[in-house]
Amino acid sequence: MLKVGHVQLDTNLLLAPIAGHCDLPFRLTARACGGVGLAFTDLLCPHGILKQNTQTQWLMATNEDDRPLGMQLYGQDADLMCEAGRWAVERGATTLDINMGCPVDKVTKTFAGSMMLCTPDNTLAVARALVRAVDVPVTAKLRLGYGEGELTAPSLARALVDEGVQCITIHGRTAYQRFKGVCDLDGIRKVVEAVHETGANEIPCIGNGDIKTPFDAKRMIDVTGCDGVMIARAALGAPWIFRDTRQLLETGEIVDELTLRERCGVIKAHYRWMLEMRDTRRAVNRMKQIVHGYAKHLGPCKSLKQGVKEVIFEAPERLLDVVDEFVERVGSAADDVPVSWREREYQLAASAGAGAVA
Numbered sequence: 407m408l409k410v411g412h413v414q415l416d417t418n419l420l421l422a423p424i425a426g427h428c429d430l431p432f433r434l435t436a437r438a439c440g441g442v443g444l445a446f447t448d449l450l451c452p453h454g455i456l457k458q459n460t461q462t463q464w465l466m467a468t469n470e471d472d473r474p475l476g477m478q479l480y481g482q483d484a485d486l487m488c489e490a491g492r493w494a495v496e497r498g499a500t501t502l503d504i505n506m507g508c509p510v511d512k513v514t515k516t517f518a519g520s521m522m523l524c525t526p527d528n529t530l531a532v533a534r535a536l537v538r539a540v541d542v543p544v545t546a547k548l549r550l551g552y553g554e555g556e557l558t559a560p561s562l563a564r565a566l567v568d569e570g571v572q573c574i575t576i577h578g579r580t581a582y583q584r585f586k587g588v589c590d591l592d593g594i595r596k597v598v599e600a601v602h603e604t605g606a607n608e609i610p611c612i613g614n615g616d617i618k619t620p621f622d623a624k625r626m627i628d629v630t631g632c633d634g635v636m637i638a639r640a641a642l643g644a645p646w647i648f649r650d651t652r653q654l655l656e657t658g659e660i661v662d663e664l665t666l667r668e669r670c671g672v673i674k675a676h677y678r679w680m681l682e683m684r685d686t687r688r689a690v691n692r693m694k695q696i697v698h699g700y701a702k703h704l705g706p707c708k709s710l711k712q713g714v715k716e717v718i719f720e721a722p723e724r725l726l727d728v729v730d731e732f733v734e735r736v737g738s739a740a741d742d743v744p745v746s747w748r749e750r751e752y753q754l755a756a757s758a759g760a761g762a763v764a
């Protein structure tokens with residue numbers, strides 16, 4: 407199974423950093439469903455870490471059930487990254503990831519994130535310094551290149567491995583594309599080959615981008631030869647995607663997809679963690695947004711969405727009753743699988759106007 411430096415992972419399936427979403431309650435929810443080999447925090451600002459900024463502290467919040475955990479830092483100042491990295495390790499990071507893919511102006515204007523693809527000398531100096539500064543594996547998450555059609559990631563990935571980086575994740579888009587267009591599997595394959603060619607055979611290369619179902623994850627591995635996959639957006643409404651992908655990769659099929667009742671149980675567990683860890687008003691407001699992601703995997707559920715919308719933060723427990731009442735209303739169909747991954751694939755293909763799925 408996959409190893410990142412000295413850290414042995416249970417699966418080769420990684421929960422991505424997803425700013426604004428991948429907090430402790432969500433990571434615990436995905437882990438409880440099963441299949442997550444390594445989960446990441448959202449990207450963390452080194453200044454925020456060192457100043458113990460309240461928001462950064464929340465983003466770094468973790469506990470013993472939240473392992474192994476990759477904390478992701480962004481920045482191009484080697485000293486600052488090292489100092490923040492040491493703090494992150496003290497606060498529970500199993501691995502440290504350097505963000506080299508974020509295309510957002512707030513990050514790139516400081517020459518961090520995807521701008522690091524344009525400044526390889528400094529990028530390698532940051533990686534070298536961080537590798538020496540901490541005793542946990544250092545990893546990097548890249549895009550294929552910065553500008554339109556650029557493919558600089560293979561050579562940068564190879565050089566990062568030479569500096570001691572222990573795992574490369576490659577998102578199959580350029581920074582120019584942001585999230586537009588489709589993920590380029592051929593580009594990912596080139597990065598995978600470059601990492602594998604380093605001779606450091608044990609350094610894994612993880613593919614990322616547009617994995618919307620477990621079948622996409624299998625396709626990504628088959629086509630690119632990547633050692634594992636990282637999933638972001640598709641996990642938001644279906645944190646059980648790791649569980650089901652593991653089953654597909656291990657057995658060739660997914661035999662026991664979660665029933666509607668079980669999916670509602672996941673929603674309730676997620677919300678309970680939110681209530682436990684966040685202030686009530688924030689937990690209720692967040693859940694009102696989050697439930698829309700889950701709804702895509704529940705079949706018809708208007709009453710659930712409406713019921714959740716009406717919950718007020720003075721009576722937060724009501725949200726749990728709303729979920730139970732929905733399950734009750736559905737009756738015996740609650741023990742069926744509402745939207746299977748095959749059905750989800752058809753839905754996605756139809757909404758993309760792509761016609762039938764082979």
Ligand SMILES: Cc1cc2nc3c(=O)[nH]c(=O)nc-3n(C[C@H](O)[C@H](O)[C@H](O)COP(=O)(O)O)c2cc1C
Pocket residue numbers: 422423424425426447448449478505507508547577614615616617636637638639640
């Ligand atoms: C809302 C949002 C926030 C993201 N935040 C981060 C982040 O903090 N760090 C990072 O490396 N990538 C971030 N990403 C990129 C994802 O990790 C991932 O590379 C990208 O979404 C492609 O994977 P997907 O198709 O599975 O979503 C973010 C993506 C989205 C949509």
